[in-house]
Amino acid sequence: MQMSYGKLFIGRKVRELREANRATQAAFAERLGISTSYLNQIENNQRPVSAAVLLALAEKFQIEIGSLASGDDDRLLSALVETLADPIFDGYSPSLQELKLVVQNAPGFAHSLIASHQAYRRTSEQLASFDNQLGRSSALSEPTAFEEVRDFFHFVDNYIHDLDVAAEKLAAQLDLPERNAEAAIAEYLEQTHNVRIMRAPPGNDLLRRFDPASRVLFLNSYSPPATRTFQMAYQIAALEQQADIQRIITNADFRTHEASEICKIGLQNYFAGALILPYQTFMASAKELRHDLELLSTRFGASLEQVSHRLSTLQRPGMKGVPVFFATLDRAGNITKRHSAARLQFARFGAACPLWNAHQAFEAPGRIIRQLAETPDGVRYLSIATEVSKSVGGYKAPHRRYAIALGCEISYAKDFVYADGLDLANRDVFEPIGISCRICERTNCPQRAVPPLKAKLSFHPLSRSIQPYIIP
Template identity: 65%
Template sequence: MSVGKLFIGRKVRELREANKATQAQFAERIGISTSYLNQIENNQRPVSATVLVALAEKFQINMSELSSGEGDRLLSALSEALNDPVFENLAPTAQEMKLVTQGAPNFARAFIRVHQGFRRNSEQLASLSDSLGRSASLAETTSYEEVRDFFHFLDNYIHALDIEAERLAAEIGLGEADSYSALTRYLKTRFQIEVRWAPSENDALRRFDRSAGILSINRYAPPATRDFQIALQIAQLHARQLIDLIARDANFRTVEAAEICKIGLQNYFAGALLLPYGAFLSVAKTLRHDLDLLAAWFGASLEQVCHRLSTLQRPGNKGIPVFFARIDRAGNITKRHSATKLQFARFGAACPLWNVHEAFEAQGRIIRQLAETPDGARYLCLATQVTKSGAGFHSPQPRYAIAFGCEISYAHAFVYADDLETSGRTGFAPIGISCRICERLTCPQRAVPPLMRKLHVDHDRRDVLPYTIEEA
């Protein structure tokens, strides 16, 4: 068994303290010296395979949980923050950043939050015109980002909500395409709420009249959207106390952020109710993650299926780790999550070489790409366009591109890789996270120079870029 250099000192220390053991007692139990344990807990030495096995056997823990993807996500966010020019000549080494994220993760999160505030304030000041009224939107943006980070660092999996949604799905008979009748019957029998069609095509997707006990659904909404809105109403009623507790324990800085989080938790419960964990994971494996077939099986939209696949991170029963993002035509990432090493830019647009941008030109098709990031990691990338259909000719129909994929080592579990050559090093497109932190020196699609690199301008020569980037 190969574990590489695994520094998990904080987790080992927390495990020892949870068992109320001294270092000497704990070291004896797992068969190592006290000095070795002390070095492990202080991240001075990595954990060996032998120690990992001993921890798993003696304390009945899942070894994969000791090396969860949270560290990679936190390290990626910290690395991007420290690439800001304001930290020029002060950037720590990769090993130093690993020590911080593994040994003091709350300090790393606090640093990232401070940097986010600095960036927002700087960007706002830079874009101020004659009117200072724009500053009123700062709090909303801050709250939204805070909530997005809450889900991001929880691995986009909320265990208590997922378990309860799966239990309720079994109780009311959900888990296949025809969910509408089961959902409406449950609302009627449990909460005395009647589902009706909204009288106008211009009405909201969902409108709840508490006093009358009537839930109005837009009759022109697609079936998947209709069912999701009913499930969301069930989330508000059935899981209200649990959702309130989770939002309260998150200790958000503002009431606004807590309320935004509750909406996210309601959406999470609704998705987990319509696509219950065990059944969905089993079918996904059987169908080899064919997105269209999964959508048809469960009566869900393609976006709902991709989003649900990104949440399959239940301890002891995890799905394939995937990344998922939704991007608008301007390149804004409106949804994002990654259980892989691939992380999305927090500032600026996504890499223009990523196939997600081509999805707007390939309506109705799932396009594929083999891609490699600057760190050498390789991925199977899928992209497709989705349209939020409205009612009638004059209704707006916003379009998005969905990005979805996995590390190449998992590609065999996806039907989309069947005729692709995934074993070699050729055929992989070079992509990055965003131009501002990408280290590729000769990329012809570069929009802005990389941070922390000096530029050279030759007035007697012009290539694709008007400058060359000096080597580190």
């Protein structure tokens, strides 16, 4: 669920910027051309920053205004709002301003509250099925390793600077994307690491297997070229980027070794994507081709999923791309990957809204489905979705099917070829969607699966509409 933020209170960020420059309040205020008392009020979120102060921050300290106005606070505020929607907090309804003050001044507290709520929900869900075992293991109240790693990437803005820059540097060395990426990366592995590429034995459904003794990387010959290229790039990360990856994992301070290992895979995947789709070249191409996924896929020899995922990582400070949301989901509506640099933030629990066009992608394989959508807070979006089917074999091999969804706020829609021909100015054509039923505020949705968590329901025994209850 999203909200309009109004005035900009960024005291913590201003204070961190001042401390990073080792300046006193008096010296920092002088550089900004404001009084020390005004700066003190800004840092304590007693007054919002003015446009003049924002421009002075950008000019004097070479920072991007957008990095102050959005980003981590948006994601954290969204997660906090969803947490406090739980009925266990019934009777406590903080204002939006109160929540923003918590997020801006005490983000550690907000993260701890969210983590505690996650533990509560997991324990409650486990209790429903395993109440006879509940007291036997403290592990039931801890986040799963996958949840912990998912949140790590979510709260670092899905951008890992050191790995991204290293991948971009290597891409320039290999002259990507001017050269064929599959051939260039295979050649680099052999010449630099003495690693040969060979086909995996028939009947093996592995995508990749590396034998350190023989220095052979076995790849599934039935995989698409984009997949084989990605797996080779992943192997480069495994051979060259372990020091940086280990440092990132250590700083993340995961609870379990399992989470560290999952994050290691995620970070190596990140490097692979950044190598095949080098940051500045890819961002320039995305702008030139108006984010046409198929043209970008062809230009870089990548899959539609790789291109879509990479668009969601274009969050380099001072050089950000169009803020997009990206997700993959299965036929049951479960979101398996998610990230949003836009104001739309995905629910942490429950399935995706059934009115979202991502579900329609399964009904039209091979097509890109467009949707103009509006969330309950009044924010409007362009959303595109397409189905993906993957297999590592022939007719009898299992096929994995899922949908990719990508989109942006309507103010950026003209940067996307998919907006052509749509009536962006007509609010009536925007379909109402939510985040998930459990926190959606809409009272008259024909597809509602469950009532909103804090709703006080009423019932009319003598009449019946679509839902068997009425949400006041």
